[in-house]
Amino acid sequence: MQWVVAAEAATAQVKMPERKLLYVAEPGIRNYLEYGGHGILVFDIDHGHKFVKRIKTAGLNEKNEPLNVKGVCASVALKRIYVSTTRTLTCVDLVTEMVLWERSYPGGCDRMAMSPDGKVIYLPSLEGPHWHVVDAVTGDVLAKIVPNSGAHNTVYGGDGKRAYLAGLRSPLLTVADTATHTSLKTVGPFSSFIRPFTVNGSQTLCFVNINDLLGFEVGDLTTGKMLHRVEVKGFEKGPTKRHGCPSHGVGLTPDEKELWLTDAHNSRLHIFDATVTPPKQVRSIEVRDQPGWVTFSIDGRFAYPSTGDVIEVASHKIIAGLKDEKGIDVQSEKLLEIDFEGDKPIRAGDQFGVGRQLERKR
16 A cells, blocks of 8 residues: 555656647738638647647637737636637637637727736737736736727736836837736837837836837836837838838847847848847848747747747747648747646746846846
8 A cells, every 4th residue: 555655656746748839829910811720729849840739719700700819828827828809808728728718898909918927917909098907817807007009019027017008009108007007107209109019027128119110219118218229221111011110020039138120021030139238230031921020939949930930049040930730831920839747837938029037137
């Protein structure tokens, strides 16, 4: 009997192997189904980013057609992944892969962000006046913040104390106090309305795309002032397929040594040395289509532009391209890594390329 108990205890202590998986929400380029269809596509990061499976999701209109996905986030604590569309927020169990609930919200939905503890979601309305603060368990609204900025993109600070809210119709970045769910201050104004943006881990700097700029601007999150304007050198602006601005996507590598910037017209990613101020342009990478987003694996080994190219960060070389179960090239602006130990999710990445150095470097 003692042997049986000891054997069971030993079995319980055996650590299951870890798996690193990339979760890609579709349709993640507007409502276009040719880039991966509908659902959540899962890829094996450690095995050449091979297609693993497709998880069915909700998010349909009255004609049973998929709505375009606006954002994705995941809670390790709750073992759930969330997908927002223009109208709804859907919650899917990461273990059973069943839809737990789908909720619609007044004013629609856009690209949300989740608190580090996985319990709260800041959910923007669809280019409207407000953000809803949502309980991640139930989907119930806990509070409402109204910057009147054309709500669009959202980043949650790594320490959970601040959320950053950017609207399509404002040059100001709103900083929210997540303890009270109220607007604390603004950063800017920047030179035009804010599009995608990111923040460093210590939450001292933000890097923002704005309308009509092939490049980015830098803001001081402490003083609220705009610091720098950085324009891409050696490339011209031109027509873009989507989004209407030259650079729609900016991200920091997790170690914050590099800043990666999208350039739709030239089908490029421009890489900047972020260890200097302002960041200095060092290299450009041609990708297979016009990029409108970029994020990174949790460990910073891989970069994921929305074109579906997989880029090794250390070498700046494209090493793979995402393909679905039919061999069709996959593209999406809404993707993130989730790691598992056996069937248990143990860590989740972020759809934004946010810095992960929590202590400010001196």
